[in-house]
Amino acid sequence: MPDRPFKQFARHYDLFMRRYVDYKSWMNYVEKVFRRNRIRPETVLDLACGTGIPTVMLAKRGYRMVGVDRSAEMLAVLESKRGRLPIVTIRADMTEFQLEDPVDAAICIYDSINYLLDASALEKCFRCVHDSLRPGGLFAFDMNTLYGLSEFWGDRTMPRKVGGIHSLWQNGFDPKTAISTLHLTFWEEPAEGSVPVQFEEVHQERAYERPEVRSRLEHAGFGRPRFYSHGGFLPVGPLTTRMMVVARRPARSGS
Numbered sequence: 001m002p003d004r005p006f007k008q009f010a011r012h013y014d015l016f017m018r019r020y021v022d023y024k025s026w027m028n029y030v031e032k033v034f035r036r037n038r039i040r041p042e043t044v045l046d047l048a049c050g051t052g053i054p055t056v057m058l059a060k061r062g063y064r065m066v067g068v069d070r071s072a073e074m075l076a077v078l079e080s081k082r083g084r085l086p087i088v089t090i091r092a093d094m095t096e097f098q099l100e101d102p103v104d105a106a107i108c109i110y111d112s113i114n115y116l117l118d119a120s121a122l123e124k125c126f127r128c129v130h131d132s133l134r135p136g137g138l139f140a141f142d143m144n145t146l147y148g149l150s151e152f153w154g155d156r157t158m159p160r161k162v163g164g165i166h167s168l169w170q171n172g173f174d175p176k177t178a179i180s181t182l183h184l185t186f187w188e189e190p191a192e193g194s195v196p197v198q199f200e201e202v203h204q205e206r207a208y209e210r211p212e213v214r215s216r217l218e219h220a221g222f223g224r225p226r227f228y229s230h231g232g233f234l235p236v237g238p239l240t241t242r243m244m245v246v247a248r249r250p251a252r253s254g255s
Contacts, residue, residue: 011073011077012162012165012186013050013051013074013077014051014053014077015162015163015165016160016162016165016167017053017110018053019162021110023053023054023057024057025231026054026109026110027054027057027058027061029230029231029232029244030054030058030107030109030140031061033138033140033244033246034105034138034140036233037138037246037248039104039105039136039137039138041063041103041104041105041137041138042063042064042104043063043064043065043066043101043103043104043105044058044063044064044065044066044103044104044105044106044107045065045066045068045099045103045105045106045107045129045132045133046058046065046066046067046068046106046107046108046109047068047094047106047107047108047112047125047129047141048068048069048094048108048109048112048113048115049067049068049069049074049075049078049089050069050071050074050077050078050112051074051077051078052067052075052077052078052081052082052087052089054107054109055067055078055082055087056078056081056082056085056087059082059085059086059087060085063086064086065085065086065087065088066087066088066089066090066099066103067087067088067089067090068089068090068091068092068094068097069089069091069092069094070091070092070093070094072091075089075091094108094112094116094125094128095116095121095124095125095128096124096128097128097132098128098131098132099132102132102133102134102137103132103133103134103137104133104134104137104138105133105137105138105139105140106129106132106133106137106138106139106140106141107139107140107141108129108139108140108141108142109141109142110142111142111143111144111205111242112141113125113141113142113143114143114144114149114205114206114207114208115203115204115205115206116206117179117204117206118206119208119212119216122208122212122213122216123216123219123220126139126216126217126219126220126222127220127221129220130220130221130222130249133249134249135249135250135251135252136248136249136250136251137248137249138246138247138248138249139222139246139247139248139249140244140245140246141244141245142230142242142243142244142245143208143213143242143243143245144180144205144207144241144242145207145236145240145241145242145243146178146207146208146209147238147239147240147241148207148240148241148242149173149178149180149205149207150173150175150178150180150207152241153171153173153180153182154171154173155171155172155173156170156171157169157170157171158170158171164188164189165186165187165188165189166186166187166188166189167184167185167186167187168183168184168185169182169183169184170182170183170184170185177206178206178207178208179204179205179206179207180204180205180206180207181202181203181204182202182203182204182205183200183201183202184200184201184202184203185198185199185200186198186199186200186201187199210227210236210243213225213227213245217245217247221249221250222247222248222249222250223247223248223249223250224247225245225246225247226245226246226247227243227244227245227246228243228244228246229242229243229244230242230243230244231244
């Protein structure tokens with residue numbers, strides 16, 4: 001039986017993701033989103049923060065961060081490296097969390113929103129974020145598009161090796177459900193005379209069309225969201241693999 005997502009992968013996550021994701025460019029882009037929307041947040045929620053690569057990077061840039069994630073293993077990695085940085089962590093599901101104090105902005109990075117497999121969960125997440133923001137606060141998150149999951153990831157198998165860790169990434173897309181299922185198999189190069197350590201995890205992501213995302217955001221109380229091709233501010237097109245969604249909690253009446 002495969003482990004739940006990120007239970008075993010947590011201790012290898014940073015090693016793999018830093019190889020394949022340019023987090024510095026991603027955080028530069030997040031700050032461009034802030035500037036474009038004329039917001040200078042002091043406090044930022046990093047939803048589904050995982051091991052906190054973006055959380056730590058933004059904390060080092062002067063933001064006070066709140067990291068929310070449901071994986072104890074992932075949060076333990078974040079706790080081990082946060083030192084004296086202004087980071088608070090909360091273990092909670094992204095559809096059921098509350099903050100003691102509201103924040104100026106919220107982000108959700110690297111298609112974590114796609115892990116919500118039905119629209120009701122999507123709206124519950126959006127409501128939690130809405131209630132965690134100050135009036136006028138900004139929510140920015142990226143999502144894999146339908147084209148990204150069905151064609152870019154599609155049905156393929158890809159081996160990857162980083163350091164002494166071997167892995168096999170097996171993707172399959174179901175057009176009826178718009179869900180992409182990733183089977184991860186990892187094994188470590190064993191010490192001489194020992195048996196290889198192997199584990200498996202299953203990750204699923206669902207693609208949502210923009211009207212559905214817009215509707216759920218508006219039902220949760222956000223103003224009309226904007227959609228960009230990730231990494232810039234061009235419109236989402238038919239071949240866009242990842243989009244950035246930006247929504248604002250309305251300011252108080254008369255403010």
